[in-house]
Amino acid sequence: MKDRGWLRKLLFLPPVLIGAAVLAFMVANKKPPAQNPPTEETHYVRILTAKPLSLVPFVRGHGLVEPARSWNAVPQVSGPVVYVHPEFKQGAILDAGTELVRIAPDDYLLAIRQAEANIRAANARLEELEVSARNTGELLKLETESLKLKETDFARKQKLTGSGTLSQASLDNERRDLLAQRKKLLDLNNALRLNAVQSETQRAQIAVNQTQLETARLNLERTHIRMPFKGRISKADVAITQFAAAGQVLGAAYGLKTAEVNTQFPIEQFKLFLRSIEKNGITHGIDLTSLRSWIARNKLHAWIMTGLGEGSGWAGKVDRISSTIDPKARSVGVVVSADDTYDKAIVGRKPPLMKGMYVEVELRAGRLNDALLLPRSSVREGKIYIRNGEGRLEIRPIETGMMLGSFVI
Numbered sequence: 001m002k003d004r005g006w007l008r009k010l011l012f013l014p015p016v017l018i019g020a021a022v023l024a025f026m027v028a029n030k031k032p033p034a035q036n037p038p039t040e041e042t043h044y045v046r047i048l049t050a051k052p053l054s055l056v057p058f059v060r061g062h063g064l065v066e067p068a069r070s071w072n073a074v075p076q077v078s079g080p081v082v083y084v085h086p087e088f089k090q091g092a093i094l095d096a097g098t099e100l101v102r103i104a105p106d107d108y109l110l111a112i113r114q115a116e117a118n119i120r121a122a123n124a125r126l127e128e129l130e131v132s133a134r135n136t137g138e139l140l141k142l143e144t145e146s147l148k149l150k151e152t153d154f155a156r157k158q159k160l161t162g163s164g165t166l167s168q169a170s171l172d173n174e175r176r177d178l179l180a181q182r183k184k185l186l187d188l189n190n191a192l193r194l195n196a197v198q199s200e201t202q203r204a205q206i207a208v209n210q211t212q213l214e215t216a217r218l219n220l221e222r223t224h225i226r227m228p229f230k231g232r233i234s235k236a237d238v239a240i241t242q243f244a245a246a247g248q249v250l251g252a253a254y255g256l257k258t259a260e261v262n263t264q265f266p267i268e269q270f271k272l273f274l275r276s277i278e279k280n281g282i283t284h285g286i287d288l289t290s291l292r293s294w295i296a297r298n299k300l301h302a303w304i305m306t307g308l309g310e311g312s313g314w315a316g317k318v319d320r321i322s323s324t325i326d327p328k329a330r331s332v333g334v335v336v337s338a339d340d341t342y343d344k345a346i347v348g349r350k351p352p353l354m355k356g357m358y359v360e361v362e363l364r365a366g367r368l369n370d371a372l373l374l375p376r377s378s379v380r381e382g383k384i385y386i387r388n389g390e391g392r393l394e395i396r397p398i399e400t401g402m403m404l405g406s407f408v409i
Contacts, residue, residue, distance in 0.1 A: 058364045059273035061265035061331070065357040068337060069229060069255035073238075076222045078246045079103040084238055088251065092233045093342075100251065103223040103244055108216055115213035122209055126202040133195040140188040147181045154178050231255045234355070256342040259353035261304060262322060263361040264331035277365045299366030302336040304359050312350050314338040318363070336361055 083102035087094060094100070154174045160166035235252035244250060265273075277298045295318050302316035315338065322333025341352040353359070383395050 056364055056367050057273055057276040058362050059265055059269050060360060060362050061263040061270075061334070062358065062360050063261040063263040063333075065259050065261055065353045065355060065359060067231075067254035067256075067355055068258035068260050069231070070234075071228055071231070071253050071255075072249050073100060073225050073251035073253070074249055075101070075103060075225060075244050075246055077103060077108070077219050079105075079107060079223065079244060081238055081240055081242045081244050084240055088233060088236050088238075090233055090236055093256070094227050094231065094233065094253075096227050096229045098227045099224050100227060101225040101238055101244070103225075105220055105223045108220040108223060111216035112213060112220060115209055115216050118209040119206060119213060122202055122206045126199060126206065129195055129199045129202060133192060133199070136188055136191050136195065140185065140192070143181065143184050143188060147178075147185055150174075150178045150181050225250070227253065229255050229257070232355075254355060256352075258337050258339050259341055259355075260319065260335055260337045261316070261353075261359060261361055262333045262335050263302075263363070264326065264329060264333055265363065267325065267330050267332055270332050270334075273363070273365070301364055303362045303364065304336065304338055304353065305362065306351060306353075306357065306359055308351065314341055314350075314353060316361070334361075334363060336363070 080103070081101060082104045083099070085094070085098060085100045088100045154171075157166055157171055157174050161168060161171045231253040233251065233253050236250075238244065238250040300318045302318060304314045304316045306312045306314075316336040317338075319335045319337050322335060325332050338353055344350075345352040383397055386395075
């Protein structure tokens with residue numbers, strides 16, 4: 001029975017082996033699949049023909065109007081206030097030279113009279129010394145002649161003493177007289193030298209007194225506090241009878257001639273704006289001269305918009321670039337200015353640029369005549385697709401500048 005079971009199992013193997021051999025034969029003789037040549041993939045794209053255009057690059061920012069000139073009414077002398085201009089009030093517009101405050105001049109008038117009296121006294125003393133010097137000079141001439149006579153007489157008596165005609169005692173007396181005469185001449189010469197020193201000292205004293213007089217007159221002028229330029233009063237803090245101390249701020253004003261705006265531009269936009277005009281960049285370092293030259297070459301100018309409608313803006317010029325960058329707002333400051341806005345203002349239509357006014361500034365460069373204006377969507381990471389002459393797309397790098405809405409230069 002066991003032999004028959006193994007026999008049945010052995011009868012199963014021949015069909016399996018035959019099937020495996022047939023499968024192996026078929027696989028070995030199977031033909032490879034047919035392969036088609038690769039075909040070029042076609043994409044549908046929108047093509048824009050870019051032509052050189054004439055454009056004016058610009059960038060916009062915002063800032064507050066500030067006066068180019070400001071001034072504090074600070075007295076240089078002290079004293080009670082005796083006069084205050086009736087229009088010396090906040091908001092008033094006053095002309096240059098207008099007297100705002102007057103300090104009591106009494107002390108300074110006395111100082112002038114004292115200095116004048118000191119000068120007169122010093123001049124009188126100098127004249128006295130000059131007269132004394134002339135007199136001493138004349139006396140010196142006489143005493144010099146007297147000395148010559150005494151020397152001659154002494155020489156004659158020496159000979160007489162030698163011959164025994166004159167006693168030695170008489171000769172000694174003559175010698176004493178000669179020495180006394182020489183001492184007179186020495187004293188007179190010393191007096192002249194001392195007189196010269198005293199005269200020089202007196203002249204120096206006169207110069208000091210003259211300086212004191214000029215200082216007193218200057219202090220008298222300083223009792224009048226006047227407007228240094230045509231301006232608007234921003235602060236007034238003084239009253240009649242008030243004591244004004246030197247260095248105390250009595251008021252403040254600002255000029256109307258020129259208004260400035262420290263305009264803040266976003267760094268990224270400002271960088272793109274500069275890139276659009278960088279062909280005329282600064283090549284030899286930055287200083288005041290090169291910066292002004294660069295501004296002139298690129299024809300940088302500004303338009304200051306007050307936000308009150310068409311015709312309310314002001315033409316401005318670029319003065320300088322701010323010394324710092326705002327790290328929080330990520331902005332760079334450019335100072336622009338406009339002149340005579342108060343003189344040219346139109347009531348109800350075109351207001352002047354007043355202190356603290358919030359304005360929008362458009363910074364513009366010279367016209368670009370060879371610029372290409374491309375859709376922003378066509379530029380990807382500094383690259384753009386270009387259709388070549390064969391109708392195929394090529395990827396090329398491109399250098400972009402500022403953005404104008406949905407377009408980029």
